[in-house]
Amino acid sequence: xxxxxxxVSTAIAAVAALTAVTGCxxxxxxxxxxxxxxxxxxxxxxxxSKKEFPAGHVELAIENxxxxxxxxYILFPDDRIVTERENIGPGTKQTVTxxxxxxxxxxxxxxxxxxxxxxxxVKATGKGTAAKRDPRLDEAVAAYRKYAQxxxxxxxxxxxxxxxxxxxxxxxxxKKAYATSRIGWERxxxxxxxxxxxxxxxxxxxxxxxxxxxLEKDWTGWxxxxxxxxxxxxxxxxxxxxxxxxxxxxxxxxxxxxKAEITPTSMANGAKELLDEVATGKVTGxxxxxxxxxxxxxxxxxxxxxxxxxxLKPVVKENDPALVTELDKQFGALNTLLDxxxxxxxxxxxxxxxxVGKADRKELSDGVNALAEPLSKLAAAVVVK
Numbered sequence: 001x002x003x004x005x006x007x008v009s010t011a012i013a014a015v016a017a018l019t020a021v022t023g024c025x026x027x028x029x030x031x032x033x034x035x036x037x038x039x040x041x042x043x044x045x046x047x048x049s050k051k052e053f054p055a056g057h058v059e060l061a062i063e064n065x066x067x068x069x070x071x072x073y074i075l076f077p078d079d080r081i082v083t084e085r086e087n088i089g090p091g092t093k094q095t096v097t098x099x100x101x102x103x104x105x106x107x108x109x110x111x112x113x114x115x116x117x118x119x120x121x122v123k124a125t126g127k128g129t130a131a132k133r134d135p136r137l138d139e140a141v142a143a144y145r146k147y148a149q150x151x152x153x154x155x156x157x158x159x160x161x162x163x164x165x166x167x168x169x170x171x172x173x174x175k176k177a178y179a180t181s182r183i184g185w186e187r188x189x190x191x192x193x194x195x196x197x198x199x200x201x202x203x204x205x206x207x208x209x210x211x212x213x214x215l216e217k218d219w220t221g222w223x224x225x226x227x228x229x230x231x232x233x234x235x236x237x238x239x240x241x242x243x244x245x246x247x248x249x250x251x252x253x254x255x256x257x258x259k260a261e262i263t264p265t266s267m268a269n270g271a272k273e274l275l276d277e278v279a280t281g282k283v284t285g286x287x288x289x290x291x292x293x294x295x296x297x298x299x300x301x302x303x304x305x306x307x308x309x310x311x312l313k314p315v316v317k318e319n320d321p322a323l324v325t326e327l328d329k330q331f332g333a334l335n336t337l338l339d340x341x342x343x344x345x346x347x348x349x350x351x352x353x354x355x356v357g358k359a360d361r362k363e364l365s366d367g368v369n370a371l372a373e374p375l376s377k378l379a380a381a382v383v384v385k
Contacts, residue, residue, distance in 0.1 A: 033059070034050075034053060034054060035053055035054060035056070035057060035058050035059060036049075036058075036059045036061055037049055037050055037053055037058060037059070037060055037061070037107070037122070038061045038063070039060050039061065039062045039063070039072055039107060039109065040062075040063050040065055041062065041063070041064045041065065041066055041070045041072060041088070041109040041111060041118075042064075042065050042066040042111070043066040043067055043068055043111050043112075044066075044111070044118070045109075045118060046072075046107065046108065046109035046117070046118035046119065046120055048107055048120045048122065050122075051120070051121070051122050051123065052122065052123045052124075052125055053122070053123075053124060053125070054124065054125060054126050055100055055101055055102040055103075055124040055125060055126050055127060056099065056100070056124075056126075056127075057097060057098070057099050057265065057383050058074075058097070058098055058099075058100055058124070059095060059096070059097050059098075059380075060072060060074070060083075060085070060094075060095065060096040060097075060098070060107075061093070061095055062085060062088060062093060062094045062095070062096065063092075063093045064088045064089065064090055064091065064092055064093075065090075065091070066090060066111050067090050068090065068111040068112045068113075069087055069088065069089055069090070069111075069112070069113060070088050070109055070110055070111045070112070070113065071084060071085065071086045071087070071088065071109070071110040071113050071117075072084065072085050072088065072094075072096070072107070072108070072109050072110075073106075073107070073108045073110070073117065074098055074100065074105055074106070074107055075105060075106040075107075075108055076105065076106075076261070077103075077104055077105070077106070079106075079196045080194055080195055080196055080261065081193065081194045081195075081196060082098055082100060082105065082194075082261065082266070083096055083098040083265070083266060083269045084096075084269075084273065085269075086113070086273070086276055086280075087113075087276055087279075087280055094376075095376075095380070096269060096379070097265050097268075097269075097379040097380045097383060098263075098265050098266070098269065098379070099263040099264065099265045099266070100124045101124065102124050102125060102126060102127060103123070103124055104121065104122075104123055105121075105122050105123070105124060106119050106120065106121055106122070107119070107120045107122055108120075114210065114211075115210070133264070134315050136314050136315050137264040137312070137315055137382060140264060140267065140311040140312050140315075141262050141263065141264060141267065143311050144262060144267050144307070144308060144311050145257075145258070145260070145262055147188070147307055147311075148188045148191045148257050148260065148262075149254075149257050149258055150184075151184035151185070151187050151188045151304075152184060152188070152192075152250075152253055152254040152257045153254060154184050155181065155182075155183075155184035155185055155250060155254075156247075156250060156251065156254055158177070158180055158181040158183075158184070159181040159246060159247060159250055160247060161177050161181070162174060162177035162178055162180075162181040162243075163243035163244065163246060163247050164243075165177055166225060166229075166235060166239055166240065166242075166243040167240045167243050167244075169235050171229055171233065171234075171235060174225075174229055174235075175229050175230070175291070178222070178225075178226065178229065178291060178293065179288075179291065179293035179296040179297075179348065180296075180348060181222070182222060182296070182297060182300070183296065183300045183348065184300075185202070185203065185250075185253075185300075186277075186296075186297045186300035186301050186304065187300045187301070187303050187304035187307070188257075188304055189203075189273075189274065189277065189301070189304070190266075190269075190270030190273045190274065191257060191260050191262065191270065192253050192257075193273075194260055194261065194266075195253075195256060195260070198249060198252060198253050198256075200221075201220055201221055201245075201249040202220070202221040202222060202246060202249045202250060202253070203221055203222060203223065204219060204220070204221055204223060204224075205223050205286065205287070205289075206219060206223065206224075206227070216238070220242055220245050220246070220249075221242075221246055221249070222246065223290075224242055225239060225242055225243065225246070226288065226290045226291050227290050228242075229290070229291070230290035230291050231290045264312060264315075264379075264382040265379040265382060265383070267308040267311065267312060268308065268309075268312060268378035268379035268381075268382055269378075269379050270304075270305075270308055271304070271305035271306075271308040271309055271375055271378060272305075272372065272375045272376050272378065272379075274301040274302070274304050274305040275301070275302075275305055275368055275371060275372040275375055276372065277297075277301050278297075278298050278301050278302065278368050279365065279368050279369065279372065281294075281297075282294045282295070282297050282298040282301065283298070283361060283364055283365045283368060285353050285354070285361075288353065292352040292353040292354040292355075293350070293352070293353070294353040295338065295341050295342075295350035295351060295353055295356075296348050296350055298338065298350075298364075299338055299348065299350065302331070302334060302335065302338065305375065306331050306335075309327060309331070309375070309378060312378065312381075312382050315381075315382055316378065316381045316382060319381045319382070319383075320377070320381040323374055323377055323378070323381050326374045327371070327374050327375065327378070330367075330370050330371040330374060330375075331371060333367060333370070333371075334367045334368065334370075334371050337363065337364060337367045338350075338364075341356070
């Protein structure tokens with residue numbers, strides 16, 4: 001899960017004022033492809049090479065020239081996420097391909113990965129190239145939308161069983177139900193996160209609270225209950241409230257999944273985001289710091305990424321057969337590695353992550369990185385040639 005999410009929007013009319021305050025400036029348009037937007041992030045600026053570009057496929061060529069790890073987003077006017085790239089280290093570059101319809105958007109840089117970010121208003125003009133999309137990609141989007149809805153639908157009864165155990169004060173039953181209740185969410189997390197406001201309610205870690213938020217009042221969701229179950233080893237009236245709130249928020253997610261903006265490139269970028277989730281939260285042991293059920297989340301993230309890839313694969317195989325060969329190899333290798341940590345390949349009973357040693361964690365990290373690198377090329381490979 002993300003450490004923090006961009007909050008539901010300040011009005012578009014306020015962006016110009018935000019630009020003046022934060023030092024978000026526009027660079028002169030660079031020569032070259034009019035669909036490439038250079039984004040330079042520093043600790044106090046977010047510079048873009050152009051404010052207008054053709055609708056359709058756009059490429060963000062991102063460079064972090066600051067001293068902090070940053071994130072870069074394309075946002076709809078209401079702060080829903082079109083695409084994002086997280087964990088861009090100082091002195092590094094990233095390329096992100098996205099598909100945008102005609103309209104107004106915001107490009108936001110988040111140095112330090114906190115707060116609203118430094119923002120630029122931009123515009124996509126014309127009808128773009130979406131009409132030329134390979135019909136197989138439309139089929140992939142439809143299938144992935146169905147998959148995301150199924151995951152949300154399946155999550156609700158599992159989480160209701162978890163919530164009931166919490167409300168009954170049955171700590172052991174709640175612990176047993178906890179990890180399983182999270183699988184569907186972890187498989188499709190980028191879709192849920194695209195709404196901006198749901199993730200902080202259900203999947204925020206303790207250190208993801210923004211400055212000024214109250215730990216007891218503002219921290220809700222799975223991980224707050226995880227702390228009660230494993231660290232505090234007790235359940236209170238507040239946990240009963242939290243269990244009910246979790247179900248309410250997940251029903252909101254379930255009802256909104258069908259309205260999510262999904263494109264072939266957002267599917268591909270989402271697959272990469274899921275691997276980033278593994279690298280920054282699961283491999284480190286930070287995500288499930290009390291329950292140590294990180295490998296369950298790890299497996300679910302990989303499954304979600306692989307599902308998106310498999311649906312896009314027929315087109316990618318034509319556009320970039322070498323990439324398909326490499327992705328097949330690396331998905332296979334990582335899944336084989338994960339199987340070492342469960343006795344039954346059909347179950348989600350994985351080794352507790354606190355029992356996984358330093359050398360094994362390094363092996364898992366290497367496997368994730370070996371997959372993440374070619375996976376970062378997937379979005380570009382679905383673009384019409």
